[in-house]
Amino acid sequence: MAILEVKNVNKRFGGLQALGDVNLSVEENTVHAIIGPNGAGKSTLLNCLIGKLIPDTGSVMFDGQSVLGRKPYQINQMGISRVFQTPEIFGDLTVLENMMIPIFAKRDGAFRLHAFENTFAEKHVMDQAMQMLEDLNMADKRNFHSASMSRGDKRRLEIGMCLAQEPRLLLLDEPTAGMARADTNNTIDLLKQIKEERDITIAIIEHDMHVVFSLAERITVLAQGTPLVEDTPDKIKGHPKVREAYLGESA
């Protein structure tokens, strides 16, 4: 069953057709990669899925409900979490506090004026946050000022924060961009582990072919705002059109 269904989505920026008739369906519990050369419209498409941009025409359905016209936090509450290209975490807060916020959000919704409880006395939230940090092997870093961590750790924390919300769909926007090789491999391992342990659908936009081919079960190739081809990784590797549009000599 398709959990995410994108139909005939168009988006223009002035004279530029960023997305032209994009159709895409992401099956539940798969890892679906969207690849394509620079300017292919990958980020525009992603932004249309999470409420940052509104397509000119077409529909985006998540689990049978339209996401269009909803605010980012409402789309998040439907069960879509997003990991950003540059890790977006609460840099002024400690790692533990970072992890507690999505758990509070899951429990309390978009807003609650809980001004007189003590943050660290909320045992249930605290336990869940610590459990999550242990799963990420970050429990020993719980009191770190999160902005001072390495990029790989920030990414790990961000992915963990998204998982703490127990989303049904996890969107990753170039999760290994700008990372050292070791951090990239750690991130791949983490994502593999997540896939094994949870019922979760992952959609990933990525430049690094190593990452794509280690994780993806389905791949959509986007070129000039239109999906060129969608298939399994093995078939994509050998596809002549894809070679021409994207992989070039390196494949």
Add this chain to the structure above:
Amino acid sequence: MLGLDSKDFKLLLIVAALTMLAPFILNPFPEGSGMAQFNAGYPDLMQRFVIFGIFAIGFNILFGLTGYLSFGHAAFLGVGSYGAMWMMKLFSLNVLPAIAVGIIVSGIFALAVGYVSLRRSGIYFSILTLAFAQMSYALAYSVLTPLTGGETGLQIKSTDNPLLSTIPEGEIGRASLFGLDMRASYEMNAGDWLFTFNAGYYIAALIMLLAFYLSIRIFRSPFGTMLRAVKSNQTRMYYTGLNARPYTLAAFVISGMYAGLAGGLLVAMDTQVGPERMFWTASGEVVLMTILGGAGTLIGPVLGSGVIKYMENILSKINKDILHEWFAFLPDGLEDFIVAIVYPFVGKGWHLTLGLIFMAVVIFLPGGLVQGGQKIARLFRGKKASEDSDEKSTQSTPAE
């Protein structure tokens, strides 16, 4: 204790002790001595310390936690004052209903101003709040004269006859708490020292302690954590299913209510109010207080307001004659020279000193006086303590 961890509770106890013993602490010099002019232990100034302390504590909930710099907070102080004043003129000379009305009126006004201003952030938010405050000032000064008394402001007059209070014929009503006059004082002579215990001060101080306690609770609550999250990264907030707007609005209204409380207390202590209370310099003052003391820290705003109010009231009273008296022991030419150099920094020039201190703090102690205090404390603590804190600091600030 009281839902606080031991460190915060200790801080609360220290603040409680300082405020309760303030008449002693602020009067260290014997009457009649040359240093007596540095005594700050008289009721009017002590009241100002705690009232502006409340104002700054409230401002810090908004600015310190969310990072939204309101440049119009004096408007809420003024609106609270007017509200409290009318309550006293019409309803009762008891200060409690007056203060309560001050808080409520400011809260409602803050809700309206915040709803509009919080659509923008950063400098645009600051300008919007400044615009609202200046509009309020201009309205109070001119168009709303029937309500605000215009330029002369509002006082309790002999013609005022509050509903619940009976005033003897020909007397002007005085603010009281169930019959206890706010101006009632007990003076204690101990040798050359004179200590004044004022009813109004102690009521204001107790209210400040309550306000301080509430602010600690807010800082340590999940709500406080969310406000710090707003300051840290709004994008992540929105993509974590949280709506930052109601959080910032709630912080804005809460800090507006603190300002209303301070405004109500000002009227309770001294039954008059004028539009100058809402002027933009008054809004700027609370920003200075908070940054000087340490924005985002618990005790910082109270320290900052204390320093500024002390300078405003004590430093500004040093005139040329006093300076000449001090330096009389020097040869005449040198005396005049020194006085000429020092004079611009005291008396009417006290703002210059304040400005220099403020610059020094911002440049060398971005965490305000609180950071300065922490540095000094670290110097004084022995080697053992520093080893302990080293251990802690390596844990909280790892290598890149």
